Amino acid sequence: MKKIGLTLITALVGGVVAVGGYKLFEDKRQSKMSFEERQELYYANNPSSEIMASTGNPDFTQAAAAVAPGVVHIRTTYTAQQSYGASPFDMFEEFFGMPRQRQQQRSQPVQATGSGVIISEDGYIVTNNHVVADANKVEVQLTDKRILEAKIIGRDPNTDIALIKISASGLPFVKLGNSDDVKIGEWVLAVGYPLGLESTVTAGIVSATGRSTGIIRQEQYEQYQREMQQRGYRPQNDEFIANAVESFIQTDAVINKGNSGGALVNAHGELIGINSNIASPTGYYAGYGFAVPVNLVKKIADDFIKYGEVKRGLIGITFRELDPAYAKELGIKEINGLYVNGVTPNGAAEEAGIRKGDIITKLDDQLISSSAQLQERIYRLRPGDKVKLTYKRDNREREVTVTLKEDNRPKAEEETAAERSATEIYNRLGAGFVPATDAKKKELGVSSGVVVTQVHSDGLFDYFNVQRGLVITHVNGQPVNSADDVEKALSSTDRNIIRITGVPQRGSRIELNIPVDY
Numbered sequence: 156m157k158k159i160g161l162t163l164i165t166a167l168v169g170g171v172v173a174v175g176g177y178k179l180f181e182d183k184r185q186s187k188m189s190f191e192e193r194q195e196l197y198y199a200n201n202p203s204s205e206i207m208a209s210t211g212n213p214d215f216t217q218a219a220a221a222v223a224p225g226v227v228h229i230r231t232t233y234t235a236q237q238s239y240g241a242s243p244f245d246m247f248e249e250f251f252g253m254p255r256q257r258q259q260q261r262s263q264p265v266q267a268t269g270s271g272v273i274i275s276e277d278g279y280i281v282t283n284n285h286v287v288a289d290a291n292k293v294e295v296q297l298t299d300k301r302i303l304e305a306k307i308i309g310r311d312p313n314t315d316i317a318l319i320k321i322s323a324s325g326l327p328f329v330k331l332g333n334s335d336d337v338k339i340g341e342w343v344l345a346v347g348y349p350l351g352l353e354s355t356v357t358a359g360i361v362s363a364t365g366r367s368t369g370i371i372r373q374e375q376y377e378q379y380q381r382e383m384q385q386r387g388y389r390p391q392n393d394e395f396i397a398n399a400v401e402s403f404i405q406t407d408a409v410i411n412k413g414n415s416g417g418a419l420v421n422a423h424g425e426l427i428g429i430n431s432n433i434a435s436p437t438g439y440y441a442g443y444g445f446a447v448p449v450n451l452v453k454k455i456a457d458d459f460i461k462y463g464e465v466k467r468g469l470i471g472i473t474f475r476e477l478d479p480a481y482a483k484e485l486g487i488k489e490i491n492g493l494y495v496n497g498v499t500p501n502g503a504a505e506e507a508g509i510r511k512g513d514i515i516t517k518l519d520d521q522l523i524s525s526s527a528q529l530q531e532r533i534y535r536l537r538p539g540d541k542v543k544l545t546y547k548r549d550n551r552e553r554e555v556t557v558t559l560k561e562d563n564r565p566k567a568e569e570e571t572a573a574e575r576s577a578t579e580i581y582n583r584l585g586a587g588f589v590p591a592t593d594a595k596k597k598e599l600g601v602s603s604g605v606v607v608t609q610v611h612s613d614g615l616f617d618y619f620n621v622q623r624g625l626v627i628t629h630v631n632g633q634p635v636n637s638a639d640d641v642e643k644a645l646s647s648t649d650r651n652i653i654r655i656t657g658v659p660q661r662g663s664r665i666e667l668n669i670p671v672d673y
Contacts, residue, residue, distance in 0.1 A: 418430070495512060516547060583671065
């Protein structure tokens with residue numbers, strides 16, 4: 156009898172160990188997956204959870220039921236802000252629900268609301284960059300009424316996309332679709348929290364794709380002007396270089412203030428875009444809304460997780476869209492495509508043989524007729540990726556393979572801020588982190604570390620000149636190996652002083668005492 160009991164106990168312990176080992180392996184495997192791969196794994200394990208909607212009549216009840224639980228209400232708190240001028244488009248801060256006229260300094264914090272879309276069951280949420288860019292505090296209200304504080308993982312002002320995270324598990328999420336399959340005229344739903352209301356679903360059709368409104372470039376230009384003026388310098392127009400990427404999905408589904416960062420989904424309940432802005436003379440819905448294509452969103456979110464920043468590859472050309480008037484000005488017959496105005500020395504295009512005067516007509520065998528199309532498709536790629544360009548020279552069509560190069564241009568400066576809790580202090584650092592590789596730790600002779608991958612202007616790291624690339628081994632005396640470790644260590648911040656230990660090179664060490672308020 157004792158022998159049987161011992162056998163059962165041994166089998167039970169062995170089973171627990173096996174399950175535990177599998178769980179660790181599974182968690183490690185998932186951490187290396189893209190968000191799309193994680194979702195595919197989830198649906199493979201839970202096939203009955205996928206809801207498909209019928210498009211006949213039309214009837215969007217199933218799609219709305221599937222999506223609404225995964226769209227969240229975002230509440231942010233702001234400190235002193237500056238007012239912006241009027242625009243034919245609903246400027247970001249006003250679209251997000253903030254007042255048009257704001258005083259230069261405010262003694263009381265300003266609050267605003269917007270939307271976000273859960274894309275993984277462990278709490279990753281995509282929203283707009285302008286939703287969280289100036290926020291001291293970011294809170295997320297789930298459909299079950301829970302309110303959780305969010306950590307900013309990364310922000311990309313070039314596309315107006317941000318990735319944030321809440322500490323939760325088993326969350327409902329919205330299935331990622333394919334924005335390349337979006338057709339003009341197809342039915343879509345916009346889901347969000349407009350005008351301070353609860354979750355709201357509106358329907359419309361896709362009225363255009365690859366649309367550029369100029370709103371991101373305008374926002375970057377105004378930010379550039381403010382920064383230069385603060386430094387006592389009067390900027391000239393030709394000194395500004397825009398890195399904006401705009402290739403919006405245009406829809407007539409009703410979108411208003413507060414919808415910013417919410418979901419645009421197709422009739423099957425698949426996410427095809429993140430609602431970003433509207434064309435409006437009043438700041439309220441006037442017919443058209445614009446969403447960032449989900450294929451671009453997926454790439455940006457994956458980059459933040461894998462690299463801590465957006466990896467952008469460049470072709471290395473300047474160009475202009477052809478039309479009859481411009482073709483006549485150039486003295487050419489071709490009226491479609493992108494005319495190459497210049498080629499970057501030692502850039503990818505020059506190395507592939509592209510010259511000034513060539514006319515680009517296709518990218519990977521797909522017709523390219525606008526700069527928005529080319530920019531969006533290239534932005535979805537990374538340095539080292541290869542693309543096939545079809546171009547015309549001397550009325551003859553040619554093809555060439557171009558290997559994209561690293562984007563070394565000045566990045567659009569970003570801002571971040573926060574105040575007291577560990578998550579707020581983390582956001583106040585104004586930085587991005589990725590785990591240091593084993594090779595890097597060995598090189599530096601350390602056993603722990605995270606690499607600083609982003610330093611945003613007006614954050615603590617920027618103010619105290621903490622450089623990108625620095626390996627931080629300890630925060631407040633605690634070893635750190637991930638962004639979560641950094642946040643956890645910040646909870647022990649004593650006397651509002653953050654103690655940071657960094658190793659710039661083997662054999663040297665720096666100690667920083669950074670006050671939370673400066």
